[in-house]
Amino acid sequence: MIQSTDLITETAQILKDRLESPVSLREPLAKYTTFGLGGCADVFVNVGTLVDLRTLLAVAFSAGVPVTVLGDGSNVLISDLGVRGIVIKLAGEFNTFTIDGREVEAGGSVGMSRLIAETARAGLAGLENVYGVPGSVGGCVYMNAGTRYGWTSDTLVDVLVVQPDGKESLMSRDDLEMSYRHSRLQQMNPAPVVARARFRLESEDSSAIRSRIAERAKARQASQPLNHRSCGCMFTNPGSDSAGRLIDECGLKGLSEGSVSVSGKHANFFVTDEGATAADVRKLAERVRNRVRERTGITLDLEVRLLGEWPDE
Ligand SMILES: Cc1cc2nc3c(=O)[nH]c(=O)nc-3n(C[C@H](O)[C@H](O)[C@H](O)COP(=O)(O)OP(=O)(O)OC[C@H]3O[C@@H](n4cnc5c(N)ncnc54)[C@H](O)[C@@H]3O)c2cc1C
CATH class of the missing domain: 3.90.78.10 (UDP-N-acetylenolpyruvoylglucosamine reductase, C-terminal domain)
Incomplete structure (x- = not known):
């Protein structure tokens, strides 16, 4: 659907007035992707809080302006013509995680490699099976990223999502219908945004987990x-x-x-x-x-x- 420039400008102004997160216009997107390719977003917002995420989605939904989520941009090809509507990237409170016993709760923009390093340090195994995937937690859930050793879904318990109309809900791993490089989010248009994900890991000696990571890093470098x-x-x-x-x-x-x-x-x-x-x-x-x-x-x-x-x- 082609959006009128007036509608986009008006919606951007509402967002600037209502959000604490920074809103920019005609933002070049190539720098947010590993390919380094792609045009501009009409409107770009680095969303730093759950409150802002809910507000942004509700405003865009009622104005009929599409919202596209970008994770770490490691599995996207953005058109040279850019993206119409609003592009969001999670930041701030979505970039934090907590560890409670064997449970890890991570915000959607936490880098999977950082989470793997921190959980390994804490003596928690499971996430290292997706070692080498350079994406965010949200992108890894959406894609069910994985390697020959395992997939994101193996340790996932549930995710907190914000629906396109701005309402929160919890989706269990079963709700997400995850299989090889697939989650149900890919069929939902527009898809909800993964705000947080909860994983359940196994206790193991941290040096054993780290040595698996080192082996896998070597194999990746070689291939x-x-x-x-x-x-x-x-x-x-x-x-x-x-x-x-x-x-x-x-x-x-x-x-x-x-x-x-x-x-x-x-x-x-x-x-x-x-x-x-x-x-x-x-x-x-x-x-x-x-x-x-x-x-x-x-x-x-x-x-x-x-x-x-x-x-x-
Ligand atoms: C060098 C290299 C090696 C790779 N190796 C592997 C590998 O071994 N296995 C593998 O599976 N993949 C691999 N990938 C691909 C990529 O890292 C994964 O697909 C990863 O899950 C993408 O995460 P991202 O945060 O970069 O998502 P993005 O690329 O930014 O987005 C991917 C999709 O997820 C959606 N999305 C992102 N964040 C959210 C969110 N918070 N809520 C809802 N939707 C969201 C986006 O809209 C988009 O449709 C590799 C990529 C590179 C560059």
Whole structure:
């Protein structure tokens, strides 16, 4: 839905009047993503409190202005045309966590790597199975991020969400219907915002947890192009096969479009150089998808989430 400029400006003014959180206009979003790509948000708010989050969503809902949530931007491709409406990023009180016995409650913007380090230090195991995922707690719940060792859902108990109309509710892990790289939040449009998540972990000697983390860090360094900008894996694995293996088998490592190429180190990573655009990433994804389909009959699905206004939609 195209929003009128007047409506956006008027809504931004209401938010400036009613929120303590900073509100900006025409905010460039590339810097909030690991790809480093994408245009501007009409309105951008770093939301620092639950009260502000509830107010913002209620105001946007009644004005009919869409709200898009950004976590750590490690699994999104933002259009070069940017995002219409309001983009929010959680901050402030959403960036804190508490540990109570084996239970950990973390705000939606807490970095998963920080949480893993702190819980390991406290002798709590479980979250290290998603070690290496560079996202926030909210983004990891939304994506059910995971690795070969485990998924976010394994230790999740429930999440506090704020619904699009500004009301809070609690969703249990079962409510979220989590499976490989999937949670029910992905089907909800507009989706609620994950404000907090509660995890239940196991007690274990902290040096044992840390040594697992160190091993996994080494394996990642060896197999992933971590010194390039990317969003991790572009495609989900089809069934029990590996998207990276299929792309490699089709001889597509090094294939490029503009300044975006299929990594020579890990075929499911697209890496970008100076001058890359989001449009190039999409074109390259389409070419890879077509070549894999022609050669193997398998259609790969994007893991990365497309955000914003795309010319073909
Ligand atoms: C180098 C690299 C390695 C990676 N390795 C892995 C891996 O091993 N396994 C894996 O699963 N992923 C991996 N990823 C992808 C990514 O880190 C995960 O998908 C992560 O969960 C995304 O979290 P984020 O906070 O960055 O979310 P974003 O990328 O900002 O957002 C992703 C989606 O979640 C939604 N979202 C974000 N925050 C919230 C919230 N608070 N409430 C509601 N919705 C929200 C967004 O709207 C968007 O649709 C990798 C990425 C990189 C760059």
